[in-house]
Structure formats: C-alpha cells, structure tokens
Amino acid sequence: MSAGQTSKVIDKARERHSLVVGVILIVLAVFTAWVFGYGTVGDATFRLAMRGDSFKVGDLVVPAAPYAYVVAAILAYFGARLMMRSGSRRANLILGIGLILFITAFLTWATADHSFSLTGMLKSTIIRALPIAFGGLTGVLCERVAVINIGIEGMLLAGAFSGVVFGSLFGGWAGLAGAAMTGGLLGLILAVLTVTYRMDQIIAGVVINIFVLGLTSYLTSQVLAKEAFRHLNDAPVFRAIDIPYLSDFPIIGPLFFQHNLFVYAAFAMVAIATYYLFHTRTGLRARAVGEHPRAADTLGINVFRIRYIQVTVAGMVAGFGGAWFTLGSVGRFDENMTSGRGFIGLAAMIFGRWHPVGALAAALVFGFADSVQQKMALLQTPIPSEFLAMAPYVATIIVVAGLVGRARPPAADGKPYVKE
Amino acid sequence: MTDSQTGVGSAKKYSVSELLTNPNEVDLKTLLLLPAMAFMTALFLGGVIMFVSGVDFTNIAFSYRALLVGSVGSVFALSETLVAAAPLIIAGLSVAIGFRSGLFNIGAEGQILTGGMAALAVGFSFPELSIWVHLPLSLLAGAIVGAVWGGIAGWLRAVTGAHEVISTIMLNFIALRLVDFSLKTDFFQKTGRNDPISKSVLDSALLPDLLTWIDPQLRVNAGILIAFLVVFLIGWLLFRTTIGFEFRAVGANPDAARYAGIRIGWTFTATMAVAGALGGLTGGVQVLGVLERASPGFSSGIGFEAIAVALLGRAHPTGVLFAGLLFGALEAGGRQMQVDTNVGIDLITIIQSLVIVFVAAPILIKSLYPFAFREHAK
C-alpha cells in the first residue's frame, strides 16, 4: 500500500495535536502573565528545611512577579514554536513540562509575601497519595486479568476496620495481617461472584461497597461505640522509621526516607507488581488471561485459577492499604473514613494506563492537589479552597477525556470467561 | 463461531396469525419468587449478623417486629415509608434508564446535589409567585440543572470516549465541593449564620403535604405523587416512543444500533441528560418536600442507594417502583428499629446489599432453595 499516504495521515493527526497543545500553552502563558504576574508584589519564600534536619538548607526565595513573567515567556515560546513548526513528536512532553512550570508559577503567586514549607507539602503529597496508590494498584492487578473492581472503596474500608480491631487486640502487625486477610476475603468474594457466577462485575463491586459500608458502620455503632468494647477501636499506630544515612540528606531525606511502613510498602509493592506483571512467567500468563482468555485456555493456562488468585491478592493489597487509615494514621476507625479514596484509585488506574508505576504517578498527582489545597487554605489566596479541592477531579475528567483515549484497557476487561 | 452455534434451522413454519399470538403470560411466580426469597434470605443473614454482634434472640425478634411495624404498621409508618421511597424511586429510575442504554450512572448523587441547589435557589428567590407557578418552576430548575450535570458525562462519553463511571464519580465530588462553596456565598447562606446552612424554601415552593388533615405529624407529601407520575412517564418513554427504542437498542447492541442508523453519541448524551434530569428532580423533591433547605452533602447517599434500587428493579420502571417502596419501607422501619431496640440503622444497608447480591446472582438463591424452583425446570 502507499506508505507515503499512510504517514501523511499520521502526520496530519500529529500536526493537529501539536496545534492544540500549542494553543493550550499560549493560553496558559497569557493566564500566567495576567493573573500570576500582573500586580503581584513580594517574594515567595519556600522553606526547604524540616525540623530536626541534621544539615540545614536555606530557604528558596523567589520574586513572585518576575518569576511569573519568566514562566509566561517560556510557555509562550514553546507554544508558538509548536504552532509554527507543527508536527513535533514531543508535544506531550512539552505540555507536561509546561504544566509543571505553570503550577510552580501558581504556587509562587499564591505564596507571594508569605512563606511555607515546600518540603512539608511534598511530604504530605506522598502521604495523601498513599491510599489512592494502594487503590490504583489493586485496580491494575484486577483489570490486568480482566476483572473490573469497583469495590476497591469497600476493600479499603474493610481493611481500615479490621486493621483497627485486630491491631487493638493483638498489636500492629496482627492488625496488618488482619486487614490484608479481610481485603483478600473480599477479593475472593468478588472472584467467586464474577468469575464463577459471572455476575455483572460492576454490580458485584457496587454490592461490596454497600455491604462493607453497612457492616462497618453497623459494627462501629453497635459494638465499638459500647463502653465494654471501646478498647477494640484503639490500635497502636506505626511510627515513622528513618532509613539510616539516607534520611539525613536534606530535602530528599525527609521527603522519602522518614516515613512509616506504609509508604515504603507502597513503593515496594509497585516495584514488585511491575516486575511481576512484565518480567515473570506468571505475569505473562496473567496478562494473556486479561487480553485473550481463550488463547490462554487453549494453551493449558487455567484462566479461572489465575483470575481467582490475582483478584484475591489484589484484595489483600487493598486491605493492607486500607489499614493505613487506622494503623498508619490515627489509630481509630470512623464510619466511612475512606470517603471515596477507592474511587479516585480507580481513576488513578486509568490515568496511569493500567500500569503500576503509572497508577502511582497518578496517585501522586492527586495527593499533590490535595496537599496544595490544604496549604492554600492557610495562605488565604483569593481562590476558594473548594475550587482547589475540585482541581484533581476536574483534571481527571480532562485527562480521561483528552489523553487516555488512546490508552487501551486489557482487551477482555469486564468480560466473564465462559469455557465452551 | 463454532459449528455448534449454527443451528440446523428446520423448525416448523407457522402462520401469520400464529406468529402474532403473544405468549406473554406474566408468570407471577417467577417474577416474585426470586426477589421474595432473596429478601427473606437477606433478613435471615441480617439476623445472623445481629446475633454475632451480641444481640440476643429476643431482641432480634423485637428488631424485626419494629422493622415491620415501623414501615407498614400504621398510617404514620406508611407515611414515613412513602417519604423515604419517593426520592429512591425517582433516583432509581435515573440509574435504571442509564442501564437501559448500557451506561452506568453512578452520578445520581451529584445530580441530586446540583439539581437540589437549583430547585432551592428558585424556591427561595421569588416571594411573589403563586404555588402553581413557583413549585413547578423550582422542580423544573432542578431537573434542568441535573440534566446538564448528567448530560456532561454523556456528552464526554459520546465525544471523547471518557468512561461515564469515572466522569460521573468525579462530577459527584465536584458537586459536593460546589455545594460546600455555594453554602458560604451570600446568595445561598442563611442571613446571619456562619455555618453552611442555606436560606429556607418559601412556602409557595414547598411540595404540599397530603395527609396533614388527618394528623399534622404525617409527613407524606406530593413528592410520592411525582414519583408515581415519573414511573409512568419513563415506562412510556422506554417502551412506547422512538427515543426509548433508540435507548434500548443502543444498550442492547450498540453496533447493530449504529448500523440501523441510530446516532450512538446523541443517544448517550440524551440518556445521561434524562438520567440527570431525574437525578435533579430527586434533589428538587428532597429539598422542596423534606429538607426545605440545604446543608453540605444533603443528598446523603440517595444516589448510591438508587443504584441498588435500579438493580433490584431490574431497570424496569415497575420493578424500580416496587424496589423503591421496599427500600423506603426498610428505611422507615430501620429508624423505628433503632429507636425501639437500639439496633443500628446501618443493618438496613447490609440487608439491602445482600438483597442485591441474591437478585443479581440468582443462581445463589436457586442453589439454596432448589425445591422452590424445581418445578420451573423444563
């Protein structure tokens, strides 16, 4: 066929994409100059050092208005370049860098004449991203074997609840084990309902959410609230562990190496899941089950067993992650304390294109927005904090609508496998 | 396709009049047996959970008696049941109509919030209007804003392929924050208050109470009549109009629908707009009939319960009507139960989720009670 014509068609699509990105950058540039630059006075002071650092680093002081103008100029330059020299392969990369610059300009503007701890905000970004990352990872593991898991929210909640109960009774580690087991049990139930009984996967997930919400709320008010059982809702909290040497580095130390178990576990699990899915024999089989279960079946791979095991393990990840709400944070359970984090985890999975690392990155974006919103509320910017709180949700819609269109979920996603 | 699927194709040839004989005898037994069994089993398991959580047998019996009395045991109980059922029915239809087009509307919650705020805004804004104008206008405002809110998700699905499950969940969160924000603005916030409480709906926009002439305590209002009307309207829309035909065709096989000239994108948008309008109407009915003002998160999970109602009602208007009444009864009875026996109302949520499992996976019930279903086997 005419290879020239084919590439011409692709060029056209790329040209259009470049044009769109270029326009976006120009709009951002104008916005940055107009809102963040014009009329802004003072310097933004970002504190980099944390209390207890062994080496202190100085503050980062940025003159707000000049910085905004510089960012605006850079954005405008790249935008114009993309629009003129259309068809760049790096449009998405440039867009990403542009967005990051835009956000720094925003932060500088919001902090002008104030000061706040940048390191502290980034650290809280990681913490706030945690449950979302666990949820997203659960989603990735399930959907890679073609089981849609809407029940992540319920699994997190169940993990939080059983974590506190087991933790109060037998100590933190037992709490972790109990949470993972509970999550695993829910994963197993999801597998039974969807794989064996071929129940609609979305319905099964919704049912798990409602059931767990009802059960944990009922037990909280019926049992844990009673005087005689109050001690069941008082678990020890996992304290932060400083990693020797690494935690002493300025900025990086407090950011990454002064956390509790859950943060290290999240990063480890993402790494293990990535290795497992893409570099092991079992992972290859699991992905085959998610893409083309009949092919896997004809090669003697047990589709049902792989789905059962992986969905159960995914449930354990969610249960473990749910324990963070209690054992990793406050030590007590409150009704519906996950408040929708599981659903955002689901979004992080799609955002992260069904890849563990992608899901983690997406979770960090959500965590960042969440933590910025907290800080901004303190800085009393003219933007109401509710709107900042909305930002990640709006961003998710934009990303899912605009960018993920091209990312493909596993081909058999959501379809039960029927053996002939 | 395997050989086995291509049948032999040599059945008898029937005449035109035979072809037109509708064998559609409604088998009440199959229609009602399963939900009834599912419900009984869920109640039983609820009892088990109560027992495990330290409620003794006498109290379990008392609890279920309270549940029954509190839902249908008196005129007051019936009134409470209907008050709880009205929003569940309308929102249940919102989710159901999505299911009919193959869309999963998790966004009823957000549609209730935005629609409710719109109904509220009109409801407290025009003091001079008569009830005949003001009330319909408020409800209409709720429906329209809800339709826009739902329509966004449908439009995004149609144009960009963004999955409606994600976008409606996100729109829920956004709506929640919007309500928080609005309740701090001068326009919405009750004058002189610092906490996020809105102004009250004017009398001329309130849904009239139906039975206060018997007893001023009876809260049942015209919301339940609106629910009945909506059940009829949606039934008509789905099965007696070309629009409903398109909705159902797209839901059952989008490819075939496209080949038949039905515009999928338009249908997705229209479905979500109708679903959103119902969600918004639910918000209106709640605000104008029960709450009479707004506070943060006033939708209080109705949009999620509606999913259960739609599933239990098998996405059929009549089914949703009965499912909504059942869930309403459970809610009213559950409150009575909490008051009388101190058993937490969250038990109701557990029972509801169990009912859905059993209805959605009938094989579970059928294997539990093989004797009840045996005679149906061919």
Added chain:
Amino acid sequence: MEVELRNITKRFGDLVANDEVSLTIQPGKILGLLGENGAGKTTMMNVLYGLYSADGGEIFVDGKPASFASPKDAIAAGIGMVHQHFMLVPVFTVAENVVLGVEPTGALDRLDLKRAREQVRDIGAEYGLEVDPDALIEDIPVGLQQRVEIIKTLFRSAEIVIFDEPTAVLTPQEVKEFFQIVRSLRDAGKGIVFITHKLGEIIELTDHVKVLRGGRVVGEGDPKIMSQVELAELMVGRPVDLVVDKVAANPGKAILEVSGLKVLGEGGDVAVDNVDFDVRAGEIVGIAGVQGNGQTELIEAITGLRSVADGSISFEGEDITHHSPRQVHALRIAHIPEDRQRSGIISDFSIAENMALDSYYEDRYGRGVTLSWPQINAQSAKDVFEFDVRTPTIFNAASTLSGGNQQKLVAARELSREIKLIIASQPTRGIDVGSIEYIHQRIVAARDAGVGALIVSTELDEIMALSDRILVMYRGRIVKEFAGGGSDVTEIGMAMAGVAQ
C-alpha cells in the same frame, strides 16, 4: 504417534454435534475432514484437543486409552491445534505468544525472553517458518500470524497438528505457501488433520478424507480417486447445483456511482484507495477478495457508517458521499451487514423489534415520537412469514433463532420494503445450505425486478454463482474486472492474490 478416536459422541443440549464418529490420525499422513458449517468437524477436534469432554466414545494414543480433560493434557500428549480464529494475544510479541504456557524461566520466575527468541528462530530455521520474534502480533499480516500458530504447536513438540479451516483468511498465493508448509510437516513425520469445507483443498492436499454431515461420518476414501461431485454430494446429502438458477441480466442505467473513493481504516491507514466503479439497476456486482483488503471499509463508506477521506459516491445522481446511515436507508438502499451477530440483529430484542430496527421512526409506525406496536407487529409477522423465518411467534427473542433464520430475519428486514439497491456483505456466511439457497434466490429475484445489487463475499463460489460482473479487490484497490459466468477461476484467484497480469 498414532491417534484413534472411536465412536465419539458429543451433545449440546438436544443437538447431537457428533454421533459415534471414529477416525484415525497416522504419522506422515494428512487426514482431511470435509463438511459443511455445523457438520461437527470442529466439535470433533475440540474433543480431541481437550476443549470439550465427549459424552461417549474413547481416544487411543498409540493403542493405549487416553483421556484429555483440558488442552494441557492434549498438548502434553503431543497434539497441537491451529484454530480457525487465531489464538494469539495481539499486544504480545511473536516470541511471547509462542512460549506462552511453556515459558523458559530463570530465577525468581523471571521470564527468559532471550532464550524464547532463540528458540523461535531455531524452529523457524528448521521448518522454514521465518518470523521476527520481536514483532507485535497486531502489526504482522494474517499469513505470518498463521505461521506463529504453527510455530506454537511445534514449540510444544506436537506430533499431531490440527488445522481448522486454515485457508479462509489467506490469499491464493499464501495458500500455496501454506500447503507447502503442511507438506513439509507431513514429510517430517507429523500427523496432520485438515478441516475444511472446500473440496478443492481436500483433493489437492489430503491423503485420506472423511466426510461429515449432521454429526455423522457419511463417507470416506482416497480423495485422489473420488470425484469432486461425489464428495460434494456426500457433504450436502443431495445432488448439488453450485450454480444459482438465473436468467441473463438486463441491466439498466447506473444507479450507484463511486469515483476516486478513498477511505481510512481503523488505524488511520488507507483502507480503500482510489476506487471507481458503478452498479447498474438490474445487475448483481460481486466484489471478490480475501478478507481484509478494504471491502469492509468500502461498504461502510457507501452506507454512511464510515467517513470518506476523498472522492465521491452518488446514488441516482444524488451525491451521498457524506450521508448518514439513515439518509442512505431513506434512499431505499438495503444493507445486509457482514456480521449479523455483531451488527445485524439485537439478540435480546424480540423478532418484531428487530424487524423494526431501521424503520421504527417512520410515519407508518406511529406519530411523532410515539410507537404503534400493533402496526409494527402486523408488518413483522407478514414479512417473517413471507421470508420463511422459522419461529413460533414474533415475540421470541432473536437469540432463539438459528444462524440461518437470523440471517433470513436480516434479509426480511432489509428486502421486504421497496428498495432500489441491495448492499450485502457475506450474505450467507456460516449458515445452512437451505438458507443460503433461499437468500440467493431472493437477491436474484430482486435483481430481476430491476434492483441493483452489490455483493461482497470472500467465498469465490458465491461470487461466481451470483454475480453478473465481478470486481476483484486487493489492498484497497479494485485491481481487475471480470464478466460474471464463464470467467476463469484461476485468473480471478491470481487477481485476488495481487499477481500482476
């Protein structure tokens, strides 16, 4: 290795797919299994491959009884199968697909893709089956995908290889190469089972043939001494007439005119490339070609389902290049889509609802947005009767119909109204002979009444039997035109393979 299947019986509900069928597969021999769709060939082999469990009968491997509970057992016993629909994961590489299930691994369950690649290359070199091990399946052509399937069986040391309708997706040229590969496998001592419904392939390739009909063996023998007519009669159970009864066409003026048409495929590639042709009233134009050469995109473009990149389409002088499917429908153009399950019917809808699927909005079925079911039902019952769709009532779900009756339902919907042009893709794929004949007759009858018809089929026999003119499509272009009837099959085959004249 010798495998014997003795008295195998397999039922699906009331349907007996295999009724006491016996056969023997010998090393170094090619056994042909001939039969129509639904004759039970694939079922039989799925039993051998462990995908189905038989309801009766025994399997012997080298004289010893064996039973295969799953493909795993069959693979372990040395049986390999190349399925009609390839069992390949499109987003995996060739090497990943080949080793799936028997992966070389290192420590920690680590996948050893380096070794996998080498092994794929080794097999390729040994049997002359070269494929790039790092190519993604979705990026390579069908012929190569089939090679990967063969490598998969050899990689698992198969001694017996089953091919299920292997030539359906290949060009005649690819078929030649493929036959060469099969022969070399036989010469290497493998036992081969070759499932097909094409007589010519049986005669050309196989050493022994078993003919299946309605789940039973109805005949067997040496294909070298059996005649094509004899085999055909065995296959369909009565004397066959491969030619559709029809008188010479009496074409009128051109109604559908396509010029310079260019259409893009799913991935943005050029699927239809500068195509010109016309269809006249009262003639049947057949488009021959191997699947995936742009026929689907061409039909979708004409019927308004796919946008046109360049060129124009006009109908009775009216420009319909950018018409919607509904506008095309309104011009009295009937469309029988290529995949009835996917896009022709809605299986959960009743037959009446399916009959109204593309006309529910018309005024005869209700005013404004309302639907008048009595009218729809009456019309449906009339058409269902007339087109001989076998069903007890029109209120049954379309899913209760057999494949042939479903196709007749689609034909009834499309052809019962007053039409000027028929566009039909694969109008008889996978249905029984009776229904095939019926649908062919209806199309010819419509032609005789002055309707134009454009038929796309990958079955050359069907094209030859129906068409008054034949266009051959290859890689998005119409490469040659033939007169219907009397044209040389080999020449058409060469054109389908893209062989320059």
